Amino acid sequence: MHTLEFEGVSKSFAEKNVIRDISFSVEQGEIFGLLGPNGAGKTTLLRLLLDIIKPDSGEIRVFGGSLGPAAKDRIGYLPEERGLYRKTKLLDMLVYLAQLKNVPKKEAQANAESLLKSLDLYEHRGKRVEELSKGMQQKIQFLSSIIHEPELIILDEPFSGLDPISTKTVKDKILEYRNSGRTIILSTHMMEQAQKLCDRILMLNKGERVLYGTVAGIRKEHGNNSLLVEFAEKRSLSIIPEIQGIRKITEHEGSVEIFPEEGISAQAVLQELIRRADVLRFEQAFPSLNEIFIETVESASGE
Amino acid sequence: MSNFSGKTFVVAKYEFLKTVRRKEFLFMTFAFPLLLAGIAIIPSLLAGTTLAEDQRVGYIDMTGSFDFPESLTHEGFSVGPLGAKPSTIEFIRYEESSEAREALQSGQISSYLIVPADFLETGVIELYASEKGMSVPGAELSAELSNIAINSLLKDRVDEPVLERVKDPINLNMYNVGDNGESSEQGIAEILTSFGLPFLMAFLLFFSIFSASGYLLRGVAEEKENRIMEVLLSSVTPSELLTGKVVGLGAVGLLQIVVWLSVIFLGGGYALPVDLEPMLLFIALIYFLLGFLFFASMMAGVGAVTGSLQESQQVAGIFTFVAAFPLIFMQVILTSPDSPLAVFLSLFPFTSPASMLARIGASEVPFYQIAASFFILFVSIHVVIVISSRLFRVYLLMYGKRPGVKEILKNIKAGGR
Numbered sequence: 001m002h003t004l005e006f007e008g009v010s011k012s013f014a015e016k017n018v019i020r021d022i023s024f025s026v027e028q029g030e031i032f033g034l035l036g037p038n039g040a041g042k043t044t045l046l047r048l049l050l051d052i053i054k055p056d057s058g059e060i061r062v063f064g065g066s067l068g069p070a071a072k073d074r075i076g077y078l079p080e081e082r083g084l085y086r087k088t089k090l091l092d093m094l095v096y097l098a099q100l101k102n103v104p105k106k107e108a109q110a111n112a113e114s115l116l117k118s119l120d121l122y123e124h125r126g127k128r129v130e131e132l133s134k135g136m137q138q139k140i141q142f143l144s145s146i147i148h149e150p151e152l153i154i155l156d157e158p159f160s161g162l163d164p165i166s167t168k169t170v171k172d173k174i175l176e177y178r179n180s181g182r183t184i185i186l187s188t189h190m191m192e193q194a195q196k197l198c199d200r201i202l203m204l205n206k207g208e209r210v211l212y213g214t215v216a217g218i219r220k221e222h223g224n225n226s227l228l229v230e231f232a233e234k235r236s237l238s239i240i241p242e243i244q245g246i247r248k249i250t251e252h253e254g255s256v257e258i259f260p261e262e263g264i265s266a267q268a269v270l271q272e273l274i275r276r277a278d279v280l281r282f283e284q285a286f287p288s289l290n291e292i293f294i295e296t297v298e299s300a301s302g303e
Numbered sequence: 304m305s306n307f308s309g310k311t312f313v314v315a316k317y318e319f320l321k322t323v324r325r326k327e328f329l330f331m332t333f334a335f336p337l338l339l340a341g342i343a344i345i346p347s348l349l350a351g352t353t354l355a356e357d358q359r360v361g362y363i364d365m366t367g368s369f370d371f372p373e374s375l376t377h378e379g380f381s382v383g384p385l386g387a388k389p390s391t392i393e394f395i396r397y398e399e400s401s402e403a404r405e406a407l408q409s410g411q412i413s414s415y416l417i418v419p420a421d422f423l424e425t426g427v428i429e430l431y432a433s434e435k436g437m438s439v440p441g442a443e444l445s446a447e448l449s450n451i452a453i454n455s456l457l458k459d460r461v462d463e464p465v466l467e468r469v470k471d472p473i474n475l476n477m478y479n480v481g482d483n484g485e486s487s488e489q490g491i492a493e494i495l496t497s498f499g500l501p502f503l504m505a506f507l508l509f510f511s512i513f514s515a516s517g518y519l520l521r522g523v524a525e526e527k528e529n530r531i532m533e534v535l536l537s538s539v540t541p542s543e544l545l546t547g548k549v550v551g552l553g554a555v556g557l558l559q560i561v562v563w564l565s566v567i568f569l570g571g572g573y574a575l576p577v578d579l580e581p582m583l584l585f586i587a588l589i590y591f592l593l594g595f596l597f598f599a600s601m602m603a604g605v606g607a608v609t610g611s612l613q614e615s616q617q618v619a620g621i622f623t624f625v626a627a628f629p630l631i632f633m634q635v636i637l638t639s640p641d642s643p644l645a646v647f648l649s650l651f652p653f654t655s656p657a658s659m660l661a662r663i664g665a666s667e668v669p670f671y672q673i674a675a676s677f678f679i680l681f682v683s684i685h686v687v688i689v690i691s692s693r694l695f696r697v698y699l700l701m702y703g704k705r706p707g708v709k710e711i712l713k714n715i716k717a718g719g720r
Contacts, residue, residue: 052536069308069540077537083530088321099313100538144534 001064003028003152003183004049009058011048018044020207026185031178033198034187037297040204042187043080046154050077062152073101076150080157082141084129090116090140091125094147101148108147115143119169135166142170146177153177156187171197191290203293205300211292219286227266228285230255232278239276243269257285310539314547315554322518322555331514332559336566359393361403361415366422369455371396375447407433501664502633504587505657507563509630511591512656513623515556516598519548523606524615541695549599553592560591587660593680594656597687598626604691607698608711622653629657640666650676652683
C-alpha cells in the first residue's frame with residue numbers, strides 16, 4: 001500500500017492550469033522531495049493532497065483511500081505561509097491545534113510540553129506568539145505540525161528563515177521521524193537539503209511532472225559520464241592532454257572534471273592517469289540536483 | 304451545518320473562551336448595563352441630595368391674606384431606594400423687605416418670597432435668593448406655593464372636596480381597547496413598558512447581534528490575514544470550522560444578552576416601574592438566535608472573501624447600516640406599529656429581529672406576522688449559510704485582489720461541489 005498516490009490529477013484556477021495530469025506515489029517510511037521553481041504548483045499539489053481544494057480530475061488516495069476526517073488526523077502539515085494566533089499563549093495554541101486533530105486534551109498537553117522541552121522552548125510556554133523571535137515562531141510552527149504524532153508529515157519549505165542551528169534541529173527531527181517509520185513529504189527549492197535528505201523526488205515545472213524517481217537514479221541518469229579526479233600535486237594537470245580520448249576538462253577547486261569521448265570507459269582513463277601521476281581521488285561525477293534543476297527548468301523554458 | 308462533530312465542539316469551545324476573555328467583551332457586557340443604570344439613577348440621586356438640604360425661606364406677605372405654615376416637610380420623589388429622604392422648608396415671616404434682605408445676606412435664610420399686594424390680579428410671587436447661595440428648589444416651591452395660595456383664597460368659601468379638586472384638577476387615565484373589546488388601564492408603567500422597553504430591547508438585540516457577529520468577522524479575517532487558516536483547514540473542514548465558530552460565538556452573544564436582560568429584569572423591577580412579560584423575553588431570545596445566525600453566517604462569508612480585516616469591516620459596514628434601519632425608524636415603529644413600513648421592516652430578514660421585537664412591545668402583533676417573520680428569517684439563514692460556506696471553501700485561501708461581484712456569483716453557483 002502506498003502512503004500517498006496521485007493518479008492523473010489536474011487542477012486549474014480561472015482557466016489557468018496549475019496542475020496538469022500529475023501521477024506519482026509516496027512509500028511509507030521515506031522522505032519524498034517535492035521540488036520545482038516558484039509557481040510550479042507545489043503548494044497547490046499539497047492543498048489538493050490535504051483536501052483543502054478539490055481536483056478537477058484525477059484521483060488522490062491517502063493511506064489507501066480517499067481522504068476522510070480520520071485520515072486527516074494522521075497527517076501533519078506545515079504550510080509555506082506561516083501563521084499562528086498572535087495573541088494566544090504557546091501552550092494553549094499547541095493544545096488547540098492538537099485537539100483539532102482529535103488528540104485528547106490531556107495527551108495534547110503532555111505532547112506539547114515534551115516537544116517544547118525537546119526544542120528548548122519550554123520556558124516560553126506561557127508567552128504569546130507575538131512575543132517570540134521569528135526563528136522561535138518558525139520552530140513553534142514546525143512543532144504544531146507534529147504535535148499529534150502524525151504518520152504522514154508534509155513540510156512546505158521547513159528551513160526557510162531558520163538559522164544553521166535551528167536548521168540542524170529540524171533536520172534531525174525529520175530524520176528521527178523517518179527512522180521511526182513515518183513518511184515525510186518535503187517541498188523545497190533548497191536543492192542541497194533535498195539532495196541530502198530525500199530518498200525520492202518529484203520535480204514539477206509549470207504544473208507538469210518533469211522528474212520523478214530516486215535521487216541517486218536521477219543523478220545517474222543526468223550524469224554525462226564525466227569523472228572527478230584529484231591529484232596529489234597540482235602540476236599533474238599537465239599530463240591530461242597526453243591521454244587519448246578526452247573531450248574536454250573543467251577545473252574545479254582542488255579537482256578536475258574529465259569528460260571522456262563517447263565509447264571511452266572510465267576504467268581506461270583511470271589506468272592512463274595512474275600510470276602518469278599520483279591520484280588521490282577518482283569518482284564518477286554526478287550532477288547535483290541543483291544543476292539538474294537549473295538545466296531542466298532552463299531547457300523547458302527554452303522550448 | 305449538519306455535521307456537529309467533536310472538532311466542531313473543539314472549535315466552538317476555543318472561540319467561546321477566547322472571546323469571553325477579551326477585554327472588549329467584558330467591558331461591553333458588564334460596564335454597559337452599569338452605564339445604563341447610571342444614566343437612570345444618578346440624576347435622581349443628585350436631585351435627592353439637593354432636596355435633602357433643609358432650607359429656611361423668608362416671606363413678606365403684602366396682601367395679608369396668605370396663611371404660610373411654619374414648616375413644610377417634603378417627601379422627595381425619587382427613583383430607587385436611595386433618594387427618598389424627606390426635606391424640610393421652614394417659613395419665617397418678615398415685615399419689611401430690608402429685614403429679609405439683611406437676613407439673606409447674613410445667611411440666616413437661603414431665600415425669601417414677596418407676595419405683592421396685587422397678587423390676585425397678576426398671580427406674581429417674587430423669589431429672591433443670593434447669587435452664590437445654594438440652589439432653590441423653584442419647581443418644588445412653586446407647587447407648594449400654589450397649594451398655599453389656593454388654601455388662602457378659597458378656604459372656608461368652598462367645601463373641602465372642591466378645595467382638593469381645585470388643587471389637583473384632573474387625573475387622566477388612558478385605556479387601550481384591545482381586539483377582544485376588553486379595555487386595559489394604561490398607566491405610567493405601561494407607557495414605559497410599551498415605549499421605553501421595546502426600544503431598549505431592540506437596541507440591545509441589535510447590539511448583541513452585531514458585537515457577536517463582529518467577533519466572528521474579525522476572527523475569520525484575522526485568521527485569513529495571518530495565514531493560520533491553512534493550518535486549520537488541514538485539520539477541519541470549512542463547514543466544521545464555520546459551524547464551530549458560529550456556535551461558539553453565538554453562545555458568547557447569548558451570554559451577553561442574558562446578562563443584559565437579567566439586568567433589565569432584576570433592575571427593572573427594582574428601580575423602574577416596568578412589567579416585563581416572560582413571553583417577550585422568550586421571543587427576544589429566539590430573535591437573538593435567528594438574527595445572530597443570519598448575520599454571523601453573512602459575516603463569515605464577507606470575512607472569507609475579503610483580504611484583510613480592514614477591508615472586511617468596510618464591506619460589513621454596509622450590512623450593519625441596513626440592519627440599523629429599525630433604530631433609525633424606531634419612532635415610526637413604536638407610534639404606528641401597524642403601518643406598512645413597520646410591517647415591512649419586521650418581515651425583512653436584515654431588520655426583522657429588532658423591528659418585530661419593538662412592534663410586539665408596542666402593540667398586539669398578529670400571530671401570523673410573527674410566524675411569517677420567523678419563517679422568512681429561517682429560510683434566509685439557510686440560504687446565507689449555503690452561500691457562505693461555498694464562499695468559505697473557495698476564498699479562504701485566496702489572497703490578493705478582492706474578487707468582483709460577478710466572479711463571486713459565479714463561484715456561489717459553482718461551489719456546490
